[in-house]
């Protein structure tokens with residue numbers, strides 16, 4: 001077996017220990033003689049697993065009791081629409097902070113259900129920086145304020161939680177959830193597609209203050225109503241049992257690694273190593289993001305001459321470094337450094353980059 005260092009933006013690398021355990025347990029989970037994928041979601045075996053996964057997530061993030069944890073489907077994209085359906089009433093407005101592609105999409109999808117006020121945007125700056133909090137044009141009457149804590153494509157990340165007063169703060173944390181400790185009490189709702197820091201795609205984890213669940217007043221099918229999912233322990237219909245299981249294994253792995261403080265330190269070291277290699281390359285490699293807004297999770301970079309891109313990708317692939325091609329919107333390269341990417345992977349990348357620059361000077 002040969003495993004590569006995987007820098008994919010998502011679906012992304014999973015912890016090898018998690019994959020190995022899933023492999024060992026694939027045919028016979030927990031001695032029950034069947035795969036976890038073959039069990040009823042309503043049976044004791046699976047509900048035990050589901051409860052444990054939620055408890056481990058609550059412990060990792062110190063989630064207060066007045067927040068519900070939901071294991072949902074539809075990808076973050078579905079919730080771009082479902083969040084306004086649930087948190088805003090007819091005629092309400094909501095504030096959106098747009099600092100990249102995903103925030104733009106969230107705002108655009110919300111327009112069918114709420115009056116969207118773009119309270120701040122860094123589009124004019126090509127999303128190279130973050131709109132400063134004191135320039136946000138917030139409406140105190142807004143149903144909520146939505147922002148993207150880490151923009152996966154542009155590689156910009158908020159390093160502080162913005163203060164927005166009494167209006168509930170809603171965060172798309174798809175690409176940086178569980179990368180560091182978080183004060184959940186500052187948020188009304190947090191959601192994340194699983195396929196970066198949690199598990200496989202097809203699962204969305206949501207953490208929502210319970211009082212907000214009562215807001216959904218407009219007519220909608222039960223399946224769209226978060227309060228129904230909460231009241232039914234996320235088993236209103238058949239959940240993604242395989243995704244939930246792998247998420248649970250990832251939560252256990254995170255606890256074994258020392259929890260989120262340990263992950264934060266490891267993630268900071270990894271990102272610093274790569275940014276230093278870029279910044280100290282004498283312009284051979286470039287990351288144009290405002291220093292205060294650089295993401296620890298997604299590091300886009302360009303080569304000084306894009307005629308070298310194809311060689312960089314071909315040679316990095318041959319050296320066992322997977323998925324460094326940048327998003328098509330930006331071109332160049334991107335290395336995603338989620339929790340499951342070990343420091344050794346970043347060391348290998350940095351060594352390759354130095355070697356490549358020396359050979360293709």
Ligand code: PMP
Pocket residue numbers: 010074075076077078102148150151152153172173174175193
């Ligand atoms: N938000 C962010 C920050 C993302 O990175 C992504 C996917 N890369 C999405 C939303 C969309 O997620 P999904 O494909 O699960 O709908």
